Amino acid sequence: MKNLVPKIILTVFLGLMTISTVFCGGYNVGDMAKSFTLKNVDGNMVSLSDYKEAKGFIVVFTCNHCPYAKLYEQRIIDLHKKYAAEGYPVIAINPNDPVKQPDDSYENMIKRSKQKAYPFVYLFDETQNTAKSYGATRTPHVYLLNKVQDKFQVAYIGAIDDNPQSAEDVENKYVENAIAALKKGKKVAISSTKAIGCTIKWK
Amino acid sequence: MFKTSFILVFATLILSASYPENEVKVYNFKEFKSEILDKKENNTLMVINFWATWCGPCIKELPYFEEVNKKYANKNVRVILVSLDFEKQYNSKLLPFVKEKNLKSEIIWLNDTKYNEWIDQVSPQWSGAIPATIFVKNSKVLKFMEKELELEELESTINNLL
Numbered sequence: 630m631k632n633l634v635p636k637i638i639l640t641v642f643l644g645l646m647t648i649s650t651v652f653c654g655g656y657n658v659g660d661m662a663k664s665f666t667l668k669n670v671d672g673n674m675v676s677l678s679d680y681k682e683a684k685g686f687i688v689v690f691t692c693n694h695c696p697y698a699k700l701y702e703q704r705i706i707d708l709h710k711k712y713a714a715e716g717y718p719v720i721a722i723n724p725n726d727p728v729k730q731p732d733d734s735y736e737n738m739i740k741r742s743k744q745k746a747y748p749f750v751y752l753f754d755e756t757q758n759t760a761k762s763y764g765a766t767r768t769p770h771v772y773l774l775n776k777v778q779d780k781f782q783v784a785y786i787g788a789i790d791d792n793p794q795s796a797e798d799v800e801n802k803y804v805e806n807a808i809a810a811l812k813k814g815k816k817v818a819i820s821s822t823k824a825i826g827c828t829i830k831w832k
Numbered sequence: 833m834f835k836t837s838f839i840l841v842f843a844t845l846i847l848s849a850s851y852p853e854n855e856v857k858v859y860n861f862k863e864f865k866s867e868i869l870d871k872k873e874n875n876t877l878m879v880i881n882f883w884a885t886w887c888g889p890c891i892k893e894l895p896y897f898e899e900v901n902k903k904y905a906n907k908n909v910r911v912i913l914v915s916l917d918f919e920k921q922y923n924s925k926l927l928p929f930v931k932e933k934n935l936k937s938e939i940i941w942l943n944d945t946k947y948n949e950w951i952d953q954v955s956p957q958w959s960g961a962i963p964a965t966i967f968v969k970n971s972k973v974l975k976f977m978e979k980e981l982e983l984e985e986l987e988s989t990i991n992n993l994l
Contacts, residue, residue: 696886696918767961787948788960794918794945823960825947827887 655764658820662688662774662781666757667752668735670742675750677720677774677781684716685780685811687804688772689789690754690765692723693741694732695827698768700793701822702745705769708789708804709749717773717808719749724760725768729830760829767826769805775811784811787822835989854930856915856939861950864942868912868952870971876908877993878968879986882942882954886918889980890963894933896983900990901937909990911937916962919943942948 656662666676677686689705691698709719727734732813735753742751754760763772785807790799807817859867861979870877881897883890894913901911913935922941930939934964944950951958955976958964967975967989974993 697928766959782994791948792945793918793947798945800946822948823951823958825951825960828889828961 637671655762656772656786658783658786658817660783661777662772662783663762664781665754665762667754667759669750670735670739670747675720675752680718682716683718683776685773685775685784685808686710687719687808688763688770688774689719689721690724690760690763690767690772690829691721691769691829692725692727692730692733693737694725694730694766697793697826701769701789704789704796706745706748711805712808713748715808715812721747721749721751722754722759723751723756723763723768724757725830726832728832733812733830755831757832758776766829767824768829769826770824770829773804773807773811773817784817785820786824788824791822793825854935854939856927856930856941858941858943861942861944861946861953863915864940864944865950865953868940869968869973870948872971873910874908874911875969877974877990878910878912879990880912880914880966880968882914882916882962882964882966883913884962885921885929886917887962893980893982893986894935896981898935898937898987899983900986903987903992907994909994912940913937914940914942916942969993 651735666674669675669804677683679706680686691701691705705719705721714720723733724736725733735755738751738753765772769789771785771787771789772783774781775784787803787805789802789804791801791803792799801819803819803822806819810817868880879897879900881893883894885891896914897911900909904911915926921941928940947960951960955966955973957976958978961978963980964976964978965981966973966977975989977989
């Protein structure tokens, strides 16, 4: 009987591992990210391949309504202003179902992007397929992509930095540090964190 | 007679004004861990719900926790509502909300924004979204649920863990 215990534990453990692999889905750091074509707030369709010069992308799943997305809005604008010229533009994607969260409708995305003069594209993931294939679960949720030959490799997944409430009190700028490492051709030290935020409103 | 009742009404008014309905304890994570998570309380099942005033699904399920708090008052169940409201909203949103809804469960404001340093210590399963609820007994996390709960599911989970 005693000998059975480790076996049971092992079985349960293996079972859990299978479950988590089945349910987690989405990308891990190191995976190659698929491109997507989504509608921007200006009406044009945008895809990663449109950016011939890009060295990578700061893909941010975000939205209008979420208090965390609001807290990070200015920081996302600043990220784009700082890194677009260096080859890492922000691609913001709203994956929320506007039926569940009317604030996140395409029309409201247009309004918000105009109000705040978003310098980056703000795309609507109407089918939610992009969020699903990436494995995004929250807003804001960052996937930093690095161009390797003609493909885009996931270099970092998670939060923008370690303090949603106050930009001044940030101690660890996860995304900026990851980009700095990429630019030096170094390994990203902290390549995944938990993105604190609102759950994506699925259909 | 009129005078006595007047004094009584007056006294009640003063009392209700000077005694807040519910105290909100303020903890950082270290304090929360030592005071709540690691606390060994004789077989008390702690139902700890993480929420915030700005989180719609959290507000929707809050009455169920209040209900359970009342219903299981004589059992070994301790309901704790842990608010993750932002610092700016502590005075302007959280305190008025607690008062307005007349919340009776224990309330903690967990003011610790270094989420990535503590969230795994609550549960490695926690992705970082709220609502989330953990069930703790004798400083062991028995169950973690990261979703909006219905009253039925909340009660059956408690009954199973009691």
